[in-house]
Amino acid sequence: MTWTGVLKGGVFVLTLAVLPLLGLPHWVLNMLIFVLMFAALASAWNLVGGLTGYPSLGHAAFFGIGAYAFALLLHGQTELTDGWQPFAWLPAIGVGTALIGVPIAAIAMRTRADVFAIVTITLLFVVQTLAFNLHGLTGGAQGLSFPVAPFPADTFERPFYYVLLGLLVLAMLLTFGTLSSKIGLALATVRGDEDKARGLGIPVGSAKVLAFAVSVGLTAMVGAVWAYYQVGIIYPQFAVDPLITIAMVLMVFLGGRGTLWGPVLGAFVLESGQQYLAYELGPSQFYLIAYAMIFLLIMLVLPRGVLPSIAGRLR
Amino acid sequence: MSDLLRVDGLRKRFGGVTAVDDCSLAVAEGTVTALIGPNGSGKTTLFDLVTGYRKPDAGRVVFAGRDVTGRSPGRLYRAGLSRTFQQARVFPQLTVVENLVAAAGHRWWRLAAPRVSAADRRQAETLLAEFDLTEDADRIAAELSYGRRKLLEFAAVLMSAPRLVLLDEPTAGVNPVLVERMEEHVRSRHAAGVTFLIVEHDLSFVMRLCDPVIVLDAGRPISEGDPSTVRADPRVLDAYLGG
Amino acid sequence: MGEPVHALVQGLILGVLTGGVYALMASGQTLVFGIMKVVNLAQGALVILGAYLSYQLFVSFGIDPFLAIPVTTAVMFALGVGVHLAFLRPLRREDRAELSLLVTFAVALLIEGVIGVVWSTTRRSINTSYANDSWTVAGYQITVVRFAAFALSAGALGLLILVLHRTRFGRAVRATVQNPESARLLGVRAERVAALGFGLGAATAAAAGSVYGLLYPFNAGSHYDLISLLLSIVVLGGLGSIGGAIAGAMIVSVSSAVVATTVSPSWAPMTFFVLLLAVLLVRPQGLFGRPA
Numbered sequence: 001m002t003w004t005g006v007l008k009g010g011v012f013v014l015t016l017a018v019l020p021l022l023g024l025p026h027w028v029l030n031m032l033i034f035v036l037m038f039a040a041l042a043s044a045w046n047l048v049g050g051l052t053g054y055p056s057l058g059h060a061a062f063f064g065i066g067a068y069a070f071a072l073l074l075h076g077q078t079e080l081t082d083g084w085q086p087f088a089w090l091p092a093i094g095v096g097t098a099l100i101g102v103p104i105a106a107i108a109m110r111t112r113a114d115v116f117a118i119v120t121i122t123l124l125f126v127v128q129t130l131a132f133n134l135h136g137l138t139g140g141a142q143g144l145s146f147p148v149a150p151f152p153a154d155t156f157e158r159p160f161y162y163v164l165l166g167l168l169v170l171a172m173l174l175t176f177g178t179l180s181s182k183i184g185l186a187l188a189t190v191r192g193d194e195d196k197a198r199g200l201g202i203p204v205g206s207a208k209v210l211a212f213a214v215s216v217g218l219t220a221m222v223g224a225v226w227a228y229y230q231v232g233i234i235y236p237q238f239a240v241d242p243l244i245t246i247a248m249v250l251m252v253f254l255g256g257r258g259t260l261w262g263p264v265l266g267a268f269v270l271e272s273g274q275q276y277l278a279y280e281l282g283p284s285q286f287y288l289i290a291y292a293m294i295f296l297l298i299m300l301v302l303p304r305g306v307l308p309s310i311a312g313r314l315r
Numbered sequence: 316m317s318d319l320l321r322v323d324g325l326r327k328r329f330g331g332v333t334a335v336d337d338c339s340l341a342v343a344e345g346t347v348t349a350l351i352g353p354n355g356s357g358k359t360t361l362f363d364l365v366t367g368y369r370k371p372d373a374g375r376v377v378f379a380g381r382d383v384t385g386r387s388p389g390r391l392y393r394a395g396l397s398r399t400f401q402q403a404r405v406f407p408q409l410t411v412v413e414n415l416v417a418a419a420g421h422r423w424w425r426l427a428a429p430r431v432s433a434a435d436r437r438q439a440e441t442l443l444a445e446f447d448l449t450e451d452a453d454r455i456a457a458e459l460s461y462g463r464r465k466l467l468e469f470a471a472v473l474m475s476a477p478r479l480v481l482l483d484e485p486t487a488g489v490n491p492v493l494v495e496r497m498e499e500h501v502r503s504r505h506a507a508g509v510t511f512l513i514v515e516h517d518l519s520f521v522m523r524l525c526d527p528v529i530v531l532d533a534g535r536p537i538s539e540g541d542p543s544t545v546r547a548d549p550r551v552l553d554a555y556l557g558g
Numbered sequence: 559m560g561e562p563v564h565a566l567v568q569g570l571i572l573g574v575l576t577g578g579v580y581a582l583m584a585s586g587q588t589l590v591f592g593i594m595k596v597v598n599l600a601q602g603a604l605v606i607l608g609a610y611l612s613y614q615l616f617v618s619f620g621i622d623p624f625l626a627i628p629v630t631t632a633v634m635f636a637l638g639v640g641v642h643l644a645f646l647r648p649l650r651r652e653d654r655a656e657l658s659l660l661v662t663f664a665v666a667l668l669i670e671g672v673i674g675v676v677w678s679t680t681r682r683s684i685n686t687s688y689a690n691d692s693w694t695v696a697g698y699q700i701t702v703v704r705f706a707a708f709a710l711s712a713g714a715l716g717l718l719i720l721v722l723h724r725t726r727f728g729r730a731v732r733a734t735v736q737n738p739e740s741a742r743l744l745g746v747r748a749e750r751v752a753a754l755g756f757g758l759g760a761a762t763a764a765a766a767g768s769v770y771g772l773l774y775p776f777n778a779g780s781h782y783d784l785i786s787l788l789l790s791i792v793v794l795g796g797l798g799s800i801g802g803a804i805a806g807a808m809i810v811s812v813s814s815a816v817v818a819t820t821v822s823p824s825w826a827p828m829t830f831f832v833l834l835l836a837v838l839l840v841r842p843q844g845l846f847g848r849p850a
Contacts, residue, residue, distance in 0.1 A: 055659055057599075107835055111842045114597045115797070117659050118789040119834065121599075125786035126831045133824035182421060182428040185409075189417050192406035199368070199388035199398075201475075203423050242782055246667070249660065288671035295664035296645060303653050 009172070016165055020158050029157040033229065035271045036164040037222055041244070042251040042263035043171035044218035047211045049249065050257035051178060053191030054113050054208065057245055058120030059219050061127040062097055064240030066220030067227035068131065068138060069093050071234050074146035083150045086228060087163055090221045098217030105212035109205070124242060131236035141236065148232040160229045167225065168264075171218050175260050178211070187211055191258070246291070247274070254298055256305030265306060318377075319344040319479050319510050320396075325364055325374035327357075327534075334360040336534035338374070342479070347501060347511040349525035351518065353555050357534040358514045359401065362481055366398045367391050379478065393420055397472035398481035403464040407457035411448055411467055414456050415439040418471035438474070446470045446500065462493040469500065473509075480504070482513045486520055498524055522546070530554065562820065568698055569819035573812030575704040578711035579769050581807035583784075584791040585718060585800050586762030592735035592798035593755040596646065596658040602785030603669040604760050608634055608767020609776050610677055613684050623684055623768040624710060630764040638760025641665055642753045666781060673778040683775040707769040714765045715804065718758075722800075731755055735798060783827075790834040796847025805845060809833065 016036070020029060041063070049055045073089050080086065108119040131138050138144050151159055178184045186207040189197035198204050227234050247270065255266030277287055302309055320342040327335040335357045342348045350358050363369040365376050367388040376384045378396055405414050416435045421428070429435075443449045446466050451459060456467060465485065472480060482501075486494045494517070501511060501524060515521050521528060522542045530538040530545060532554040538545050545551055587601045611630045612623040645661050646654070692701040722728035733741035734751050742748055770776065770784075791810050795802025810830045818826040837844065 053656070055656070057659070057663065107839055111838060113656070114659060115793055115838070115842075118597065118793050119838070122786045122790050122831050122834060125783060126828060129783075129827045133827075177427075180430050182423060182425065182430060185413060185417055185430045186423060188409055188413070189406050192408050193404060195368075196400075196404050196406070197417070199366070199392060200418050201389040201392045201420050202417065207423075246663070253660065286671070286675060288667055288674065292664045292668035292671060295667070296661065299657050299661050299664065300645070300648055303650070303657055 013165070013169060017162075020155075020161050026157065029161065031272070031275050033157060033161055033164060034275070035268055036161065036168055037226060038247055038251060038271045039264045039267035040164060040168040040171050040222050041219060041248045042255070042267045043168065043175055044215045044222070045248040046175060046252045046257065046259075046263045047178065047215040047218075050252050050259070050263070051175075051184065051187045051191065052208055052211050054109060054116045054212075055249070056120045056212075056215075057117045057249070058122070058124035059216070059248055060241055060244040061120070061124040062101070062216040062219040063223035063226070063244055064127055064131060064236075065097055065100070066093050066223030067234055067239040068144065069096070069220065070224035070227045071144045071146045072137070075144060077147050080147045080150050083159060086149075087159075087225075090163075090224055093224045094217040094221040097220035098213040101213040101216040102209055105209040106205075109208045109212065124240065124245065128236060128240040131240050138236065143233045143235040145233040146227075149228055160225060163225050164222070167218065167222055172260065172264070174214060174218070179260060183207060183210065188258075246295075247271075250291075250295055250298070253305055254302070256307035256309075259305075259307050262305055262307045317344055317380075318342065319379060320365065320512065321375075321377040322361070322365065323375045323377070325361070325376070326372045327360055327364055327369065328372055334534055335364060335371070338531075338535045340529055340536050340539070342510060342512050343527075344478075344510050345505075345508065346527065347505050347513065347525045349521045349528040350512060350514045350531060351516070351521060351528060352531035356531040356554075358531055359483060360534075361531070362398060362483055362514065366396060366481060392475060392477075395475070395478035396481070397475060397477040397479075399465075399468045399472060399483055399485065401483045401487065403461060403468045405456045405464050405468050405471070408455060410453050410455055411443070411459070412436065412439050412452045414467055415442060415471050415474050418474045420475040442470045442473060445503070447496070462489040465489055466493065466496065466500075469497070473504065477509065479510045479512065482511060482515075484514055484516060486515065486517045494520065564697070565819045566816060569816035570812055571698055571700060572704070572819065573815030574808065575700070575708040576773070576815065577808040577811030578708035578715075579766055579773070580787065580791060580811055581804040582711040582714050582762055582769075583766040584788050584795070584803035584807050585715060586759035586766075587788050588792045588795065588798055588800060588803040589718075589731070589762075590756055590759040591792065592800075593731060594646070594658075594752045595655060596662070597789070597797075598756070598759060599659060599662040599785060599789075600641070600666040600669060601759065601763055601788055602781035602783075603666040603673075604634060604638070604763035605767040605770055605784055606776055606778070606781045607637075607669055607673060608764035609684075609771035610673055610682070610767075611764070612768040612771050613682050614677075616684050616686070622686060623772055624706065627710070627765050627768050630768055631761040634764035634767075635757040635761040638757035638763075639753050641760070642756035646756070647749065647753070666785070670778045670781060677778070679777055679779070681775045681777045682771070684771040686772065689772065703772045707773060710769055711766065714762065718762065719800070721758075727751075727754065787830060790830045793844055794830075794834055794837050796844030798848075799844070799846040802844055802846030 019032065045056065045059050070086070070089060070093060074086055104123070108116050132140055178187065186202050186204070189202055190204050190208060194204055223239070227239065251266030251270050252263045253266070254270060255264065256262030277290055304312070318341040322341070323339050325335050325338045326333065338357070338361060350361070352358055360369065364371045367386050370385045375382055378391070378394065383391060383394070406417060409417065412431060416431050416439060419435065419438060443452055448463070448467060448470065451463070456464060459467060469482070469485065485497050489497065498520065505511060513525060526541050527539055528542050528545045529536050530551050537554060538548045538551050583601065583605055587598055590596060590598045608630050611633065612626050615621045615626045615629065616623060645665060646658060649657055649661065688702050692699050722732060730741070730746045730751050733744065733746055734748060738748065787810070791806040792803055794810065795806030810833060813829045813833060814826040817829045
């Protein structure tokens with residue numbers, strides 16, 4: 001860890017930590033919450049899609065699993081006295097989802113990257129369908145309700161903001177730890193030439209599964225916080241939404257796959273941009289077209305992403 | 316001298332083609348053995364079978380006295396059998412040092428170990444110096460020329476201190492200066508006790524460096540012996556010229 | 559005959575008839591993969607677009623969807639070639655494998671967005687005069703539409719196979735699928751084959767789309783469900799194998815239908831996922847695929 005790196009990280013976290021205390025209007029804080037949320041999600045996706053080179057197109061399934069797990073855990077209660085207590089469920093949700101991720105990764109990652117992408121898309125669809133169909137468990141299309149967070153109205157956003165900031169820091173620390181360890185080297189060989197890596201005795205299977213498990217665990221935790229933020233009720237089409245995956249993927253691609261700051265940069269740029277587009281263009285279908293066009297533009301013009309392109313230019 | 320590698324009755328078919336046909340040969344320890352033969356004689360397939368990249372339809376592979384038929388390439392690598400590929404396969408987005416470190420056969424389960432520790436670097440340093448790659452140590456492998464990537468690939472497979480190294484066409488596409496270097500490296504490693512099995516088309520390289528020479532044709536050996544004997548063998552000439 | 563058996567056989571019939579349509583869509587998908595080694599995530603969206611085109615022709619001009627097929631296939635063939643030239647061709651070879659997934663995903667979104675703008679997000683269906691007719695054969699119900707859909711799909715698939723095996727273009731395609739290097743050496747223009755192949759894939763989507771629109775209500779967002787199903791079928795059957803796509807479609811369709819009629823419709827979507835995982839566990843390359 002270089003001193004500039006620590007400084008960069010420190011300034012970043014400190015600035016973000018201070019923002020909510022500046023008396024900013026609610027819509028700004030709300031926007032920042034979503035920016036943080038997507039930055040954490042993008043960093044989590046990066047572990048699998050960026051560092052390992054296996055493009056998961058179904059990560060939103062785990063976001064949804066985290067959201068529903070949280071809602072289910074609180075479902076029975078009528079009222080919450082301590083608003084902070086539900087956050088204590090996060091580690092359990094994270095670890096639980098990571099454990100679910102292990103067998104899925106073990107099967108889905110045995111094959112090549114595109115088959116993996118297909119299995120993940122299918123998983124997303126299945127989870128969404130189950131969310132709609134298992135009325136008894138999830139309330140189906142009527143949604144699943146749970147007690148509202150009893151935080152005071154004028155500082156309502158703060159707890160969520162700080163928890164998400166915490167998750168983002170966790171994701172970045174895990175990413176940094178991975179990049180600078182032997183695991184990171186192993187994943188990089190998988191991404192570069194998996195067959196050769198296997199031939200060198202590198203434990204590619206275990207490394208891939210580990211990256212996937214950590215990634216989906218993080219994603220689920222963010223999903224849980226999102227659920228809590230949705231005042232009292234979540235619906236399947238929003239909890240398990242393909243657009244969330246698309247956003248994650250696009251942000252990592254824009255910022256630079258496999259880098260530490262790339263996903264964060266991508267999230268900050270795109271999420272703010274998305275909020276702006278949603279405001280300007282209103283009707284969702286135009287916004288989808290704009291999204292798709294930006295997506296295509298980035299793929300065709302900047303396939304390596306912003307940060308690696310800049311790094312390449314400087315070398 | 317005992318046989319470090321022995322192959323008994325190996326067979327491999329692809330669709331209608333029998334690439335390796337009841338092939339039996341042996342590589343004695345401490346030699347630099349060459350495997351030559353016309354195109355399509357099954358040399359690379361044989362390599363794939365020996366190193367576990369493909370499973371044989373029949374036959375056995377015995378390495379250092381143990382039957383290793385069909386074992387995974389990773390396990391064979393850890394047992395001391397390494398190979399290079401025809402098209403210099405390195406990890407293009409990793410640096411030269413990282414390429415070497417990745418090939419060193421670590422105890423990978425130590426998750427928290429640093430990506431490239433000081434000890435790793437020291438271990439790589441000797442090879443870097445030997446292969447004249449020290450200046451390029453932190454450059455991305457993709458930036459190296461083809462010939463230097465081949466040297467890198469060769470250096471990398473030596474990181475695990477193998478007993479037997481299979482080189483697949485080490486001089487193909489490489490300029491004459493680097494070919495000489497390649498030859499020196501083989502000689503110096505050989506002097507240090509490593510056994511080599513080299514597939515080559517450059518017959519002068521083979522004649523200078525290797526003994527014995529095994530000739531493969533249509534998936535099985537047709538001649539074996541020291542370079543001059545093999546060169547004079549009419550069957551060998553037939554194989555290269557005939558149909 | 560007992561109730562459960564009746565339900566089972568009804569499920570089988572339903573599965574086979576529907577399977578034909580999915581087989582057609584999946585063949586287009588697997589063909590594109592075979593030629594370009596690209597997974598076309600826009601195939602579902604193309605089918606839905608085909609459905610909308612048929613719908614519009616039906617609503618504006620009263621043209622029956624089956625009769626509209628020549629028009630829609632021609633239009634979408636051109637569209638497919640256009641998409642390939644605009645978005646896939648520009649990708650550099652080394653990026654192509656990784657990025658094509660996302661590029662085609664983006665194209666799917668683009669199509670979804672355009673559909674939403676042109677036709678809004680209300681659910682549509684093509685209600686022809688015979689939409690609710692059915693025959694009863696040996697105590698089992700066979701809807702006219704499903705039967706016609708099956709017949710058309712079988713015909714279209716037959717045509718596709720004929721093209722692949724009897725025309726020069728078809729031979730070029732098969733050569734490219736089996737061995738791109740040799741094909742190139744023999745003078746096959748890879749990029750041309752790729753573009754036309756993609757167009758062909760889009761054409762199969764158009765034909766299937768007309769039929770799909772008759773069978774199910776649809777809207778802009780329907781392509782997600784469809785693409786998941788198609789991808790599972792194609793992976794199950796083996797990427798690049800048309801026979802595999804047909805077999806996969808039948809297996810998935812029949813199993814889902816049987817589960818829907820004998821157990822419960824809610825669990826039917828799970829069946830194809832379970833099948834997919836089961837096959838991948840045992841045979842990662844799919845039923846008819848070649849090992850990596």
